[in-house]
Amino acid sequence: MEFIPIFADPNDKPLRGFYAVRFDDMSAKEDTWSLFIDEMSDPTFRRKFMKARQSKLLTNGYFGTYTVSDASERALEEFLDITDELRDAYSQDIKNLLKLLNQRFHPLVNTDTSSELLKSKAKPKRPKEPWVRLYAVKVSNDLYLFSGGAIKLVRYMDDDEATKKEKRNLERLRDGLKELGLYDQDAYTELEL
Amino acid sequence: MKKDKKKFEEIFRANIGENTSQWDTRPAAMRDDRSAFRRSQRVADRILEFLDENKDWNQKRLAEALGVSTQYVSKFLKGRENFTLNTIEQIERVLNINLLAENQIQVVVPKTIQSIPVYLTDKRMGDNNIIYNSTVHVMLHSNEHDQLFYTGQTNFCELLLDSTKNNTKQAFCG
Numbered sequence: 001m002e003f004i005p006i007f008a009d010p011n012d013k014p015l016r017g018f019y020a021v022r023f024d025d026m027s028a029k030e031d032t033w034s035l036f037i038d039e040m041s042d043p044t045f046r047r048k049f050m051k052a053r054q055s056k057l058l059t060n061g062y063f064g065t066y067t068v069s070d071a072s073e074r075a076l077e078e079f080l081d082i083t084d085e086l087r088d089a090y091s092q093d094i095k096n097l098l099k100l101l102n103q104r105f106h107p108l109v110n111t112d113t114s115s116e117l118l119k120s121k122a123k124p125k126r127p128k129e130p131w132v133r134l135y136a137v138k139v140s141n142d143l144y145l146f147s148g149g150a151i152k153l154v155r156y157m158d159d160d161e162a163t164k165k166e167k168r169n170l171e172r173l174r175d176g177l178k179e180l181g182l183y184d185q186d187a188y189t190e191l192e193l
Numbered sequence: 194m195k196k197d198k199k200k201f202e203e204i205f206r207a208n209i210g211e212n213t214s215q216w217d218t219r220p221a222a223m224r225d226d227r228s229a230f231r232r233s234q235r236v237a238d239r240i241l242e243f244l245d246e247n248k249d250w251n252q253k254r255l256a257e258a259l260g261v262s263t264q265y266v267s268k269f270l271k272g273r274e275n276f277t278l279n280t281i282e283q284i285e286r287v288l289n290i291n292l293l294a295e296n297q298i299q300v301v302v303p304k305t306i307q308s309i310p311v312y313l314t315d316k317r318m319g320d321n322n323i324i325y326n327s328t329v330h331v332m333l334h335s336n337e338h339d340q341l342f343y344t345g346q347t348n349f350c351e352l353l354l355d356s357t358k359n360n361t362k363q364a365f366c367g
Contacts, residue, residue, distance in 0.1 A: 002210030010209045015202050022210050029213050043237040043272045051245070068245075069238050076234060080227075140201065182204055184197075 001176040003145065004031040007090040007097050016142035017094060018086070018101065021173055032169070036149040040079035040132065046072040049151055049162070057153040075151050078132040082193070098142050105136060105144070105191035108157075108170075134193040135166045137173055139182060144191070147173045226275075234272040236281065236292050241270060243288055250288070258287045 001023055008017025020033035039045045050071040066074070089097040133152045136144045147169040150162040157163035170190050177183040244250050252270065256263040268274055285292050 002208055003205065004210050004212050006212070010206065013202075014198070015205055019209075031210075031212075041234075041272060043234050043241060044270050047238060047241050047245075069242055072238055073235075076231075140198075143205075180204055180208060182201060184201070 001173075001180070002031075004033070006033045006146065007086060007094070009094070012094070014142075015140070016098060018090075018097065018136075018144045018146060020146045021176075023172060023176070032146050032148050036134075036146075037083070040075065040149065040151075043072060043076075046075050046151070050075075053153055053160075075131050078130050079149075082130075082132060082134065101144055101193075105134075105138070105193045108135075108190045108192050133163075133166075135170060136191045136193070137170065137177075138187070138189045138191060139177065139184070140187050145173060229275055230272075232293075233269075233274055233276060236276055236284075237270050237272040237274075239290065239292050240284065240288070243290055255284075255287070259283060 001021060004020040004022055006018050006020045008015075008019055020031040022028075022031040026035075047068055050066075050068045054068055054071075085100065086097065089100045131151050131153060132149065134146065134149045136146045138144055148166045150166045152160070152163050154160045154163065157167050174183065174188070174190075177188075240255075244252070244255070252266045253263055256266040259266070269276065269280075281292050
């Protein structure tokens with residue numbers, strides 16, 4: 001398993017920033033961030049995703065009524081918004097990025113079963129219940145590892161294959177950190193943005 | 194604790210890999226010409242919608258009709274192709290659809306708003322003068338004139354705003 005600097009400088013001391021993960025079964029050109037970008041920016045992927053969930057999730061009134069095209073566009077816009085925001089923060093100063101990550105990522109609870117966000121006292125900047133979610137672990141002060149992103153149209157991660165896959169990625173990452181001797185239970189937190 | 198932190202950093206640094214995925218150029222490219230990127234995405238989506246609705250068409254048939262490879266069709270359906278007008282016209286001719294049709298609703302809002310979710314009602318006069326309502330949830334995006342507009346193929350004659358985001362001063366259908 002390798003850690004790929006995304007919004008980070010590996011020469012920083014102490015280590016800080018936002019890293020992606022290259023799992024052992026990924027090619028040398030892949031990592032969790034590149035796969036996330038490839039999926040979210042692919043209209044074929046988004047359309048297929050929304051079509052598969054259309055009858056259950058896009059027309060039941062919870063989100064209002066969405067056509068597949070408009071649902072796909074909403075996911076694209078959310079993806080562009082969040083990646084722009086992270087990139088802008090990092091380009092100003094890494095401290096801005098870390099502040100943003102600290103504010104916006106919320107701890108996940110009970111990822112072994114149904115997961116629910118801890119209620120945060122801070123007001124979220126993004127609209128309530130954004131569809132595009134980022135998953136990461138915080139392994140030490142100011143050091144985030146991105147395990148993957150998904151479109152989440154359900155309340156609990158166990159309720160949809162896409163978010164179940166992200167749960168598995170979090171587990172893979174945790175196991176990988178343990179193997180490397182990098183798992184510190186006190187510092188380790190699983191997060192969702 | 195200090196020793197553990199030092200050891201942690203040593204192990205972590207030893208496992209830092211090279212960023213070879215070119216992720217940093219792709220979002221930048223998406224950003225440098227965001228309008229063109231969005232246009233590519235929308236055109237790709239409309240073609241995909243057509244292929245979904247017309248089962249006698251597929252990517253292979255489209256490639257043959259356009260005289261291009263299936264790999265090229267696959268590439269532009271991933272929304273990464275900056276379509277030329279000629280290509281768009283050719284696809285429109287082959288599929289007999291309009292890829293760039295825009296139904297604009299102009300909404301005047303503060304400059305700081307880049308996009309806003311709204312509910313749009315599509316009212317059509319049906320048989321026996323019955324009005325059919327179809328409400329959809331769409332995103333309005335800002336253009337270079339700081340106006341919010343929607344590009345889509347639904348015909349609307351009324352704009353209903355999401356009550357939590359009502360900053361509109363004026364709205365009309367175009």
